[in-house]
Amino acid sequence: MKSEKILVTGGAGFIGSHLVENLTNQGHELMVVDNLLSGKKQNIEHIISDNLFFDEIGSEEILKKIKHFNPDICFHLAAQSSVVISVEDPMLDFEHNILQPLQLIRTLLSTDCKKFVFSSSGGTIFGEPDIIPTSEIDFAGEPESPYGISKKRLNEFIELLFSNKENTTYSILNFSNVYGPRQDPHGEAGVVSIFTSKMMNNLEPTVFGDGEQTRDYIFVQDVVDALLLSSTIDEDLFLNIGTGNETSVNDLVSTLKSTIGYLGEVKYEPKRDGELLRSVLDNSKAKKVLNWEPQYSLESGITELVNWLSA
Numbered sequence: 001m002k003s004e005k006i007l008v009t010g011g012a013g014f015i016g017s018h019l020v021e022n023l024t025n026q027g028h029e030l031m032v033v034d035n036l037l038s039g040k041k042q043n044i045e046h047i048i049s050d051n052l053f054f055d056e057i058g059s060e061e062i063l064k065k066i067k068h069f070n071p072d073i074c075f076h077l078a079a080q081s082s083v084v085i086s087v088e089d090p091m092l093d094f095e096h097n098i099l100q101p102l103q104l105i106r107t108l109l110s111t112d113c114k115k116f117v118f119s120s121s122g123g124t125i126f127g128e129p130d131i132i133p134t135s136e137i138d139f140a141g142e143p144e145s146p147y148g149i150s151k152k153r154l155n156e157f158i159e160l161l162f163s164n165k166e167n168t169t170y171s172i173l174n175f176s177n178v179y180g181p182r183q184d185p186h187g188e189a190g191v192v193s194i195f196t197s198k199m200m201n202n203l204e205p206t207v208f209g210d211g212e213q214t215r216d217y218i219f220v221q222d223v224v225d226a227l228l229l230s231s232t233i234d235e236d237l238f239l240n241i242g243t244g245n246e247t248s249v250n251d252l253v254s255t256l257k258s259t260i261g262y263l264g265e266v267k268y269e270p271k272r273d274g275e276l277l278r279s280v281l282d283n284s285k286a287k288k289v290l291n292w293e294p295q296y297s298l299e300s301g302i303t304e305l306v307n308w309l310s311a
Contacts, residue, residue: 007031007071007113009057009104010078011048012039014183014190015119015175018224019075021047031069033057037096038081043182058100063107073115073231074108076101079151083124086147087273097150098157105161114168117231120155122174122240122281123215124148133216133244133282136174144276155238162236169237171230173223176242176281180220180301181308192217195253196305199262209271211250216242216280219301222294229290242281243294252298259302 006023010016011032016039020032024047031051032044044052051069055062057078079097080086086093108116125148127140143149155172162170183190185197195205218241226241247255253266287293296304 003027003029004072005029005031005069007033007066007069007074009033009074009076010039011052012036012041012044012054013077014038014043014180015178015220015223016075016077017043017047017182018180018220019077019227020044022224022228024048031066031071033062033066034078038184040184056100058103063103066104066107067111070111071108071113073117074104074113075117075119075227075231076104077119079119080147083145083147083275084272086145086150090146093146093150097147098154101154102157105158109161109165109168115231116158116162116168116170117227118154118158118170118172119227120172120174121148121151122176122242123276123279125152125155125174128276129278132246132278133280134240135282136238136240136285138282145273159236169233169235171233171237171239173226173230174238174240174281175223176216176218176240176279178218178220178223180305183220183305185309191215191249192252192256192302193305195256196260196302197309199256199260199264200306200309202262202264204265204267205253206267206269207249207253208269208275209249211253211268212248213271213276214246214248214278214280215252216245217247217252217298217301218243218294219296219304222296225295226286226290226292229292233289237289239286239289240281240283241286242283244281244283245298246278246280247298255298256302259299260306
């Protein structure tokens with residue numbers, strides 16, 4: 001990948017900071033924006049110091065700076081990322097996951113940006129899926145949460161707005177449940193990091209529901225690899241990025257217990273609104289189009305996470 005001018009929104013976040021680290025190592029010129037809603041300064045300040053802005057992507061000042069920067073590629077990862085918060089405050093979700101991104105896209109359409117890469121949500125946009133693993137065409141009605149609805153609507157806006165822009169293509173990547181270093185172990189989202197941190201500190205993790213709900217857990221570097229590969233392809237892409245492996249929360253707990261050596265109990269509480277029973281992605285299209293596949297097993301990824309939390 002030759003040196004490019006690259007904008008990363010949400011670059012101080014969990015996934016965004018890993019992406020910025022990879023792009024910096026490749027020698028690209030970066031502009032990074034993060035409002036610190038869920039991102040953290042310490043994730044990024046050791047990586048980049050110039051062209052780093054802690055502000056809203058929809059602010060007038062930032063939009064002017066983006067237009068002046070005139071990126072070749074934009075990776076859009078900034079988002080309100082909690083399903084629970086989206087249920088409690090759908091207007092906040094709407095502001096951060098639809099309105100501000102649309103302002104960003106409008107600005108990018110007036111620049112020379114040739115590739116827009118959007119991090120969507122494979123775990124929410126398909127609704128409660130009838131087909132497991134779920135492919136890119138297996139929509140089962142509307143999403144179960146405002147978060148899923150906003151991600152799905154923005155996908156549609158991206159397809160509409162960029163379809164009329166010559167020499168510009170988009171990549172929409174539907175991530176399964178991403179985990180790894182820099183994921184907040186004290187937040188609401190990110191069950192792997194939350195459970196790992198609690199068990200390492202000999203605290204009871206809380207499972208919402210009976211624990212038989214399933215997810216597709218993918219390590220953060222595998223996601224970053226997919227983001228980078230998708231940015232080099234000069235065509236519109238809509239791809240699922242997951243492992244294709246279905247893991248119940250109870251199985252996750254067992255894997256964590258054996259890896260960490262946790263001997264304590266697990267607490268069970270009622271299922272939360274907006275959460276799916278089963279979610280696992282068919283990644284066969286991404287494997288073919290990107291020549292990509294996950295390199296980390298759940299066990300090896302958890303080991304990396306444990307090492308980071310122990311540091």
